[in-house]
Amino acid sequence: xxxxxxxxxxxxxxxxxGVGVFAGGLxxxxxxxxxxxxxxxxxxxxxxxxxxxxxxxxSQVRYYVFTYLYVVFAVDAVFLFPWATVFAAPGFxxxxxxxxxxFLAFIAIGILYAYRKRVLTWT
Amino acid sequence: MxxxxxxxxxPLWISIIKAVVIFVFLVLAVLFGVWTERKLISRMxxxxxxxxxxxxxxxxxxxxxxxxxxxxxxxxxxVDKVLYxxxxxxxxxxxxxxxxxxxxxxxxxxxxxxxxxxxxxxxxAVLLVLAMASLGVYGIVLAGWASRSPYAILGxxxxxxxxxxxxxxxxxxxxxxxxxxxxxxxxxxxxKQAGGGTLDIGSLTIPMPSWYAIQLIPSFLIYVxxxxxxxxxxxxxxxxxxxxxxxxxxxxxxxxxxxxxIMMAEYVNVFVVSGLxxxxxxxxWRAPWxxxxxxxxxxxxxxxxWFFIKLVIVFGFFVWVRAALPRVRYDQLMxxxxxxxxxxxxxxxxxxxxxxxxxxxxxxxxxxxxxxIVIGALAVYFYFDTANQRRREARAQEIQQDFETxxxxxxxxxxxxxPLDLPHYHGVHSSKEVTSGSN
Numbered sequence: 001x002x003x004x005x006x007x008x009x010x011x012x013x014x015x016x017x018g019v020g021v022f023a024g025g026l027x028x029x030x031x032x033x034x035x036x037x038x039x040x041x042x043x044x045x046x047x048x049x050x051x052x053x054x055x056x057x058x059s060q061v062r063y064y065v066f067t068y069l070y071v072v073f074a075v076d077a078v079f080l081f082p083w084a085t086v087f088a089a090p091g092f093x094x095x096x097x098x099x100x101x102x103f104l105a106f107i108a109i110g111i112l113y114a115y116r117k118r119v120l121t122w123t
Numbered sequence: 124m125x126x127x128x129x130x131x132x133x134p135l136w137i138s139i140i141k142a143v144v145i146f147v148f149l150v151l152a153v154l155f156g157v158w159t160e161r162k163l164i165s166r167m168x169x170x171x172x173x174x175x176x177x178x179x180x181x182x183x184x185x186x187x188x189x190x191x192x193x194x195x196x197x198x199x200x201x202v203d204k205v206l207y208x209x210x211x212x213x214x215x216x217x218x219x220x221x222x223x224x225x226x227x228x229x230x231x232x233x234x235x236x237x238x239x240x241x242x243x244x245x246x247x248a249v250l251l252v253l254a255m256a257s258l259g260v261y262g263i264v265l266a267g268w269a270s271r272s273p274y275a276i277l278g279x280x281x282x283x284x285x286x287x288x289x290x291x292x293x294x295x296x297x298x299x300x301x302x303x304x305x306x307x308x309x310x311x312x313x314x315k316q317a318g319g320g321t322l323d324i325g326s327l328t329i330p331m332p333s334w335y336a337i338q339l340i341p342s343f344l345i346y347v348x349x350x351x352x353x354x355x356x357x358x359x360x361x362x363x364x365x366x367x368x369x370x371x372x373x374x375x376x377x378x379x380x381x382x383x384x385i386m387m388a389e390y391v392n393v394f395v396v397s398g399l400x401x402x403x404x405x406x407x408w409r410a411p412w413x414x415x416x417x418x419x420x421x422x423x424x425x426x427x428x429w430f431f432i433k434l435v436i437v438f439g440f441f442v443w444v445r446a447a448l449p450r451v452r453y454d455q456l457m458x459x460x461x462x463x464x465x466x467x468x469x470x471x472x473x474x475x476x477x478x479x480x481x482x483x484x485x486x487x488x489x490x491x492x493x494x495x496i497v498i499g500a501l502a503v504y505f506y507f508d509t510a511n512q513r514r515r516e517a518r519a520q521e522i523q524q525d526f527e528t529x530x531x532x533x534x535x536x537x538x539x540x541x542p543l544d545l546p547h548y549h550g551v552h553s554s555k556e557v558t559s560g561s562n
Contacts, residue, residue, distance in 0.1 A: 006131030
């Protein structure tokens with residue numbers, strides 16, 4: 001468990017334990033529980049009334065713009081993290097600050113554009 | 124005081140002990156956290172809460188868990204079987220993994236091995252938590268998708284949009300902490316919050332808290348809001364808006380073990396964001412001021428107690444908020460996330476960075492930058508303020524005009540008077556009307 005990846009191995013161990021415990025739990029549950037299905041029991045619950053039509057319902061998808069914005073801003077945040085860690089280190093400082101101002105200005109224009117186009121307003 | 128170099132040297136059996144202890148701790152925390160929440164909230168609402176199973180109803184959640192493990196599990200016939208089964212696992216496992224980087228205490232001697240009270244630490248530890256939170260989103264969206272039920276898929280989409288929106292604001296609120304700490308490793312962030320300055324008032328020397336919650340209070344406040352949004356808790360519990368979506372993405376998971384896993388993931392996520400708030404903002408496992416005067420407070424196994432007390436307090440805050448606040452509307456939620464938290468966060472990051480730069484370099488460039496942010500922020504604020512003001516006035520005028528038109532013409536349906544020319548006001552009865560006492 002030594003070396004650079006030693007600490008990552010531990011995360012993998014925890015992942016394995018997690019999957020093992022919960023998959024085991026579901027398996028034990030499968031063996032312990034009763035199983036007497038009827039057609040009525042197996043209908044979709046929805047809101048308690050008998051379901052009408054297919055399982056899928058058409059609805060207006062308003063979320064995709066937020067997904068785009070999420071990708072932009074998540075990447076932006078990931079760029080900010082290393083910048084924030086090295087910021088105070090010797091050899092960085094003012095230049096680094098100016099660069100981040102320029103970068104964030106571009107991002108800010110992005111969100112301002114989205115604001116102006118009213119995609120942030122829920123309709 | 125552990126640092127990054129202390130990790131990755133544990134023998135395998137110590138790692139396994141720690142991993143199992145974290146698991147047991149979290150499962151017990153969920154069982155008794157649910158009890159604490161129900162009990163606290165019922166006290167706030169003048170009722171008793173669970174008090175039948177065990178002393179003070181302590182075993183209520185255990186009984187619920189047993190029941191869920193043993194009762195019949197219904198898989199609706201239309202569902203996508205594989206995804207329906209895998210979604211709760213995708214939700215619950217990453218939630219547990221996030222706890223591997225939460226520091227519980229300093230280096231202690233465990234069965235003769237010197238080891239920090241933290242499963243592991245990475246140079247990108249906080250990023251791991253954000254990554255695991257993103258993985259959990261797959262669980263939500265897949266649970267909604269696999270259920271083949273309109274409410275479930277609407278709830279899943281809604282929940283996903285909310286969680287990813289608040290995750291950005293959450294990630295941005297960490298940046299100021301990283302700027303101060305200069306690292307993403309949780310143990311080192313806790314170490315950085317150890318030394319506080321002192322405040323001299325006359326002859327009195329008061330030690331100032333070094334917690335980032337106080338030094339970086341805007342970041343902390345934004346984090347508190349996002350942690351409520353990220354975990355789908357009141358007042359941002361729209362995915363469970365039962366009036367509109369039944370139970371959201373887990374509508375089709377009837378009360379079986381799969382549902383128990385989803386609930387568990389929800390509570391573990393609450394403990395993860397609480398643990399993260401303690402680590403990043405509230406001084407981690409270190410004792411707060413009056414206790415820290417005692418030399419032994421931050422050594423040995425004591426920090427476990429301070430961490431636990433802080434966790435209980437933060438969890439109590441979650442419960443208090445749930446008892447006190449109503450649910451917000453979805454458009455308000457998204458507007459708060461995108462139009463307030465993210466822009467505020469960006470400006471605040473620039474401000475903090477500029478002040479940090481001032482300590483290294485007092486050149487004119489930095490001052491120019493400072494001026495740019497302040498003037499820019501004020502300009503944006505005034506622009507939106509006047510724009511909003513104009514919109515409000517226009518709206519008020521429109522309403523006023525509506526009232527005037529409707530008052531003149533009751534026939535148009537002026538509120539609150541019903542139309543005055545309805546037939547029966549003028550003695551005209553429809554033939555179907557049954558008069559009273561006719562037979």
